[in-house]
Amino acid sequence: ILNVEQSPQSLHVQEGDSTNFTCSFPSSNFYALHWYRWETAKSPEALFVMTLNGDEKKKGRISATLNTKEGYSYLYIKGSQPEDSATYLCAPDNNAGNMLTFGGGTRLMVKP
Amino acid sequence: DADVTQTPRNRITKTGKRIMLECSQTKGHDRMYWYRQDPGLGLRLIYYSFDVKDINKGEISDGYSVSRQAQAKFSLSLESAIPNQTALYFCATSGGGVGYQETQYFGPGTRLLVL
Numbered sequence: 001i002l003n004v005e006q007s008p009q010s011l012h013v014q015e016g017d018s019t020n021f022t023c024s025f026p027s028s029n030f031y032a033l034h035w036y037r038w039e040t041a042k043s044p045e046a047l048f049v050m051t052l053n054g055d056e057k058k059k060g061r062i063s064a065t066l067n068t069k070e071g072y073s074y075l076y077i078k079g080s081q082p083e084d085s086a087t088y089l090c091a092p093d094n095n096a097g098n099m100l101t102f103g104g105g106t107r108l109m110v111k112p
Numbered sequence: 113d114a115d116v117t118q119t120p121r122n123r124i125t126k127t128g129k130r131i132m133l134e135c136s137q138t139k140g141h142d143r144m145y146w147y148r149q150d151p152g153l154g155l156r157l158i159y160y161s162f163d164v165k166d167i168n169k170g171e172i173s174d175g176y177s178v179s180r181q182a183q184a185k186f187s188l189s190l191e192s193a194i195p196n197q198t199a200l201y202f203c204a205t206s207g208g209g210v211g212y213q214e215t216q217y218f219g220p221g222t223r224l225l226v227l
Contacts, residue, residue, distance in 0.1 A: 045218070049213050101171075104152055
């Protein structure tokens, strides 16, 4: 069982603030790192799949970076909006079989 | 129509009862998964199947069994439900690309309460 840690567990920000959170995972036998966004009462939805050290992905105001050598990924949200309120999950694949191990998530709440 | 559906969406049952959760997908994916979510613990893998003849235990398979009736259907059974199986259960699918790069698509979830 992989040790996947996400920090912080929860985060309250004001609308317009930029924020970031961290996913730490084992660097050995790494294949990919997935980020998912999970809104309350909905299903988790994929944000990014990252595979290469130094990868940076962007979707609108959300971006992510990846360091496979030290085993971490950052997710950034620029100018947070209330609709960004969700739990953000990271999940590394360390065995090439698309078996993901999910972290506990970071719950983001954006106040108008 | 949703690509990944789960039935029932909510279920209350009693300790010792057998219960089945069903998952169907129209995405044509080979890989299907069952997860449970408990507050603060993220999603934990119960069972996964890479095709109809391939079923594997995940991190927390004790107390659960599965059946892959067809490419599109993957059912999860609790043979004798116990209260600590109260959780939110998700089915997911993936396929069509390089395994570790494939996105998983989640169903809407089944909220199960075992009394």
